Amino acid sequence: MPVDTGLNKEGMIYQRDQYAKGGLGVRYWDYRDNHAFQYVIGNDILDAGCGEGITLEKLVKLFPEKRVVGIDTEPENLEICLRHKLPVQEGSLYSLPFDDESFDTVLFSEVIEHLDMPEKALSEIFRVLRPGGRIIIIFPNDRTFMLARLAMGMVREAFYDPGHVRQWTPREIRSALSTIGFKTVAARSIPFLCWPVCLHHICVVEKQV
Numbered sequence: 001m002p003v004d005t006g007l008n009k010e011g012m013i014y015q016r017d018q019y020a021k022g023g024l025g026v027r028y029w030d031y032r033d034n035h036a037f038q039y040v041i042g043n044d045i046l047d048a049g050c051g052e053g054i055t056l057e058k059l060v061k062l063f064p065e066k067r068v069v070g071i072d073t074e075p076e077n078l079e080i081c082l083r084h085k086l087p088v089q090e091g092s093l094y095s096l097p098f099d100d101e102s103f104d105t106v107l108f109s110e111v112i113e114h115l116d117m118p119e120k121a122l123s124e125i126f127r128v129l130r131p132g133g134r135i136i137i138i139f140p141n142d143r144t145f146m147l148a149r150l151a152m153g154m155v156r157e158a159f160y161d162p163g164h165v166r167q168w169t170p171r172e173i174r175s176a177l178s179t180i181g182f183k184t185v186a187a188r189s190i191p192f193l194c195w196p197v198c199l200h201h202i203c204v205v206e207k208q209v
Contacts, residue, residue, distance in 0.1 A: 037062060043066045047070040134204055
């Protein structure tokens with residue numbers, strides 16, 4: 001879970017601490033990321049809102065021949081990424097510090113639900129993508145996550161406030177992306193096909209030429 005700067009240190013749940021525990025949750029995390037990675041194209045990849053850099057680290061290892069860049073606004077996330085020697089820089093999703101048509105793929109994993117102005121961020125991603133470039137969006141189903149964590153005895157995690165502004169649905173995300181000028185090429189809820197009982201939805205869209 002991302003660092004919530006509104007909490008005291010004692011109340012925070014860190015992504016890397018959770019990942020280090022291993023177990024079923026980490027196996028699912030890897031399954032989710034591997035499913036998303038199959039849609040990566042081109043040589044220039046942006047992890048937009050990379051958090052503590054777990055997925056960014058996977059991208060760097062999986063695609064050593066490609067240019068991979070992470071971006072985040074939170075100083076603590078940036079410090080954690082730099083401590084792990086990851087290619088990260090500070091920047092706002094509402095004003096990305098990159099030229100037009102700089103990337104072939106943008107990974108947008110568990111970020112959009114945190115944003116007050118998601119359409120503005122999506123428009124910025126559209127700007128920095130090359131024609132035919134892809135954005136891979138992953139967002140969670142909060143209700144199912146809470147129930148799954150309770151079932152696993154993870155009471156603290158179940159009631160932890162991750163700072164989500166909005167619960168998206170697959171239909172809503174496709175509509176928002178279409179309005180901006182993206183064309184859907186793949187969409188799937190995981191680990192099952194029925195969204196109400198799934199943990200995440202993955203939507204892959206391309207910038208129309």
